[in-house]
Amino acid sequence: MDYLALYVTLKLAVVTTVLLMIIAAPIAYVLAYYRFAGKSLLEALIYLPIALPPTVIGFYLIIFMGPKGFIGRIWEMLTGGSLLFTFIGIAIASVIYSIPFAVQPMKAAFSKIDRRLLESAYVLGLSKKATFFRVIIPNSASGIAAAAILVFLHSIGAFGVLLMVGGSIPGETRVASIAIYEAVEMMNYQAAAMMALSFIPISYAFLLLINKLNEARS
């Protein structure tokens, strides 16, 4: 069994989840509370990764993150290295691939909060930022937890995007889903079976947790 690949998978999932919680919160806040021109266009753009085939996302990421791409060139200027085939590269890919799964539940949780609670906080002297941390976040904790779990599970399952952007470098970009695929390709069914099996309890436990959170919310 390829423990290194399992380790990379978990590391990627944790990094993606943490990053996305920080990135998605302000986006969800804006989508939940502000009205502006082009909002629905922006929202659809954020949810686009759900609708696109992973290989299409992977293709564009290669274009942007490659040595001639916009992001790739900035990265090379800063570090002198390439983004493709690195852990940071697949982390960026994973964040973009999972962004809808973070924004959507968070936005739903934020919109559910009664506006009068926010107004009450403003009248009590809290700035918008303080209200976000003292009122909105604690009152949407279960929605945020659901978002985190969804992102975590979704990034464990990523395959096509990561394969295109990161390839399969052991310890760096070879995640478990890729390792399973390669094991099957090499007719090593026993290794594939072990790794495949290790996914089931993790995913199942997290799904149970999501259902519990949803029950608590309603």
Add this chain to the structure above:
Amino acid sequence: MTVEASFKKQLKYFELDISFSCAEENMMVMIGPSGGGKTTIIRMLAGLEKPKEGKIVFGDEVWFDSLHHINVPPQERCLGYVFQDYNLFPHLNLFDNAAFAAVEKKEVGELLEVFKIGHLKKRKPHMVSGGERQRCAICQALARRPRLLLLDEPFSALDAITRRGLREELKSLKDKMSFPIIYVTHDITEALYLADELLPVVEGKMDNQWLQKMINREPSTEAVLRAAREPRLTLVY
């Protein structure tokens, strides 16, 4: 400190156009039929809504002036605002709710005792009765040491007996407070019981005849017809 306001705003069915002032140690009761713009007036005082034109002055501070484009945000007006429900934060217990914006945390315990909810301070809002929630909401507003207290039908979601008790407590509380209080209600009994000053508001305008008409029950004007849909409340107290 006196609050003086005079403003206009176009609402859906009529134009709100009113001016009034309320001095310190005074409780002004704004009364009138539902949908007459009372809550909008309160929200404009709190800074949650913007008048189309006009001026709000508190003491020597200008809170709103449409000519000079002044609009002080609600955070800086330093007032207390209690509405029918939804004042309390569901994730906090009563103590933390009351202490949410407290100037002096030590005062909070005393306040809760004064309002007879000291024994419930560890409970969350959904675990106590509506009357206890509103008591806590008043504690929350007072703990921030407001310069002006706005009460928008704070007891109207409660049963008659609880409401009467709280009304009496509020009246005795008023005598201890030095800031102006503006109280909104559509209940005439409540208004007459509490008010130092009455401000009848009908369709966004001050209407001094309204109260008289209501008491005489003259079914002559549209305002009365509107009011007839509200529960009639006896003036015998």
